Amino acid sequence: MSKQITKTVLITGSSTGIGRETALYFQKKGWNVAATMRTPSKETVLNKLENTIVPSLDVMDSKSIREAIQLTISKFGKIDAIVNNAGYGLVGPFEGASETQIKKQYDTNVFGLMNVTREMLPHFRTNKNGVFVNVASMGGRLVFPYYSLYHGTKWAVEGFTEALRFELEPLGIRVKIVEPGAIKTDFYDRSMENTVATSPVDYKMLCDKAFAKYEKSSAGATLPEKVAKVIFKAADDGSKKLRYPVGPDAKSLLFLRNLLPDGMYAKMIKLALL
Numbered sequence: 461m462s463k464q465i466t467k468t469v470l471i472t473g474s475s476t477g478i479g480r481e482t483a484l485y486f487q488k489k490g491w492n493v494a495a496t497m498r499t500p501s502k503e504t505v506l507n508k509l510e511n512t513i514v515p516s517l518d519v520m521d522s523k524s525i526r527e528a529i530q531l532t533i534s535k536f537g538k539i540d541a542i543v544n545n546a547g548y549g550l551v552g553p554f555e556g557a558s559e560t561q562i563k564k565q566y567d568t569n570v571f572g573l574m575n576v577t578r579e580m581l582p583h584f585r586t587n588k589n590g591v592f593v594n595v596a597s598m599g600g601r602l603v604f605p606y607y608s609l610y611h612g613t614k615w616a617v618e619g620f621t622e623a624l625r626f627e628l629e630p631l632g633i634r635v636k637i638v639e640p641g642a643i644k645t646d647f648y649d650r651s652m653e654n655t656v657a658t659s660p661v662d663y664k665m666l667c668d669k670a671f672a673k674y675e676k677s678s679a680g681a682t683l684p685e686k687v688a689k690v691i692f693k694a695a696d697d698g699s700k701k702l703r704y705p706v707g708p709d710a711k712s713l714l715f716l717r718n719l720l721p722d723g724m725y726a727k728m729i730k731l732a733l734l
């Protein structure tokens with residue numbers, strides 16, 4: 461009987477939330493896991509698991525990306541899947557955002573993901589095999605008020621990934637887009653940057669109203685374990701399926717967004733949130 465070869469995944473942003481649950485789930489499923497994060501020195505659980513390493517990786521630092529990839533290949537022999545998960549939300553009125561904040565948002569969510577992808581491509585191309593699972597958002601195909609900058613990054617991830625499919629598929633490399641709805645993680649607390657305080661007062665009333673409504677609806681958010689399972693399926697199902705929405709909100713809202721003309725969608729969102 462032929463011995464089953466263990467597969468290896470490298471995940472970005474594994475310190476908390478979706479990335480962390482994804483690392484735990486792949487490990488449970490018997491994969492080798494490189495659970496990368498910016499500060500591995502703080503990790504106390506993942507680094508004690510079998511077949512798991514915790515390399516340092518900041519998506520804005522190409523050297524750290526190269527070193528994490530090399531470390532993973534030297535430990536496990538090869539990499540079969542990349543989960544481009546690292547990211548955060550810069551929200552609030554656009555006018556209140558500084559150039560530095562905007563740049564960091566795109567550097568992390570878009571150029572960071574592209575950096576990891578570019579550094580990984582030679583390995584996948586040589587192996588004629590590999591899958592990129594890019595964590596976008598339902599907000600990569602629809603929009604909410606006061607999320608313009610975050611949406612810009614996730615729409616970029618969607619367009620980039622969908623277009624990349626044509627040039628990578630003939631090389632044996634697959635791309636996947638996972639689109640979570642609202643998920644219970646540090647996204648809305650520790651990780652989020654909000655421009656309300658630095659925005660002109662004219663925005664305040666409507667913006668506060670929208671965020672109060674977001675807060676209320678966050679009670680029904682999906683657990684990150686659910687996203688981890690979908691990410692695993694995307695990496696492991698061997699299919700050419702491109703998009704994987706996660707959570708009842710993502711599924712229903714994306715369905716409506718596809719159905720409704722722009723004006724009707726805007727009306728629905730204004731009624732619900734403003």
Ligand SMILES: NC(=O)c1ccc[n+]([C@@H]2O[C@H](COP(=O)([O-])OP(=O)(O)OC[C@H]3O[C@@H](n4cnc5c(N)ncnc54)[C@H](OP(=O)(O)O)[C@@H]3O)[C@@H](O)[C@H]2O)c1
Pocket residue numbers: 472473474475476477478479497498499517518519520545546547548549568572595596597598639640641642643644645646647648650651
């Ligand atoms: N939660 C949601 O409702 C939701 C919905 C749709 C999509 N998403 C997407 O899901 C992904 C994961 O978010 P989450 O919900 O799990 O939030 P989270 O718990 O805040 O996790 C974000 C992760 O990204 C990491 N990160 C941030 N900047 C980084 C950088 N420059 N290099 C490497 N890692 C970096 C963070 O690391 P540190 O610990 O070092 O900060 C953390 O590990 C993000 O791309 C987010 O946009 C989330």
